[in-house]
Amino acid sequence: MLYQVKDWDDAYANGIHIPRGEDFPAQWEAAAAAFRATARREELSSGDLFLPDTTPKGLAVFIHGGFWMRTSPAAWSHLAAGPLARGWAVAMPAYTLAPRARISxxxxxxxxxxxxxxxRIPGPLAITGHSAGGHLAARMICDDGTLPDAVAARVRCCLPISPLGDLRPMMRTAMNDTLAIGDAEAAAESPVLLAPCADIPVTTWVGAAERPEFIRQARLLADIWAGLGAATDCVIEPGRHHYDIIEPLTLPDSPMTRTLLA
Incomplete structure (x- = not known):
């Protein structure tokens, strides 16, 4: 069957295609606030660092989404619960949102x-992120000096969740009125157009009930980077959509958390 996108805004719209999608932001904020009330938390220069009760086994990083235009780490704090329970520290970076900042x-x-x-946290690194945060997670391990060599050498896993690895379709959406992505930035900031660092396993993870474009993007990143020598996998999780695909990070023994920290 031929696949063709004719409405690019609808292709990347999530909430209107998820039952009671409008309820999820309030649920996330409530869960995050409850988690922050009891967690051991320190401030990063931008964002939060959550600490386990014992010496950390390593550092997991979660980068929030919101199409590079919305939300902040504070809305996603509860997603640190799974790695924390396994003894890992969890960093949740903040970043300046569009239109105040370009994606670069x-x-x-x-x-x-x-x-x-x-x-601040020695040991291995594991990097994940959701949607636009999935793009930034993949971007961290591109072989262009984004991370210092000594930091990149510590990364043991990159797990982009519902990632936007190719920015060029975003240029066809109304969101680009705010994002202002041009050809040069799309070429420089799309992980699918860049090479990954060597020896970092990459697993893209996406819900089978997501919009077809998110599934295509997840497959695309895994397939292209496999062709460049990376060890990759693409997990398409049955029944999950764009808003609940991240929930397994709250659980220490979920397949997602285990893959991230393997």
């Missing part, structure tokens, strides 16, 4: 936050 600036800001957190 967001990449630099997140890389600086990851580097700062890595200086």
């Amino acid at each position: 600036q967001m990449t630099r800001e997140v890389a600086a936050a990851v580097t700062s957190a890595a200086e």
Whole structure:
């Protein structure tokens, strides 16, 4: 069957295609606030660092989504619960949102936050993120010096969730009135157009009930990077949509959390 996108705005619209999608933001904020009330938390230069009760086994990084225009780490704090329960520290970087910043600036800001957190927490690194945060998670391990060599060498897994690895379709949406992505930035900031660092396993993860474009993007990143020598996998989880695909990170023994920290 031929696949063709004719309405690019609808292709990347999530909430209107999810039953009671409008209820999820309030649920996330409530869960995050409850988690923050009891968690051991320190401030990063931008964002939060959550600490386990014992010496951390390593550092997990979660980068929030919102199409590079919305939300903040505070709305996603509860997603640190799974890695924390397994003894890992969890960094949740903040970054300046569009239109105040271009995506290239967001990449630099997140890389600086990851580097700062890595200086405080020794051991292996595991990087994940959701949607636009999935793009930034993949962007962290591109072989172009985004992360310092010593930090990149510590990364043991990259797990982009519902990632937007190719920015060029975003240029066809109304969101680009705010994002202002041009051809040069799309070429420089799309992970699918860049090479990954060597020896970092990459698993893209997406819900089978997501919009077809998110599934295509997840497959695309895994397939292209496999062709460049990376060890990759693409998990399409049955029954999950764009808003609940991240919930397994709250659980220490979920397949997603285990894959991230493997």
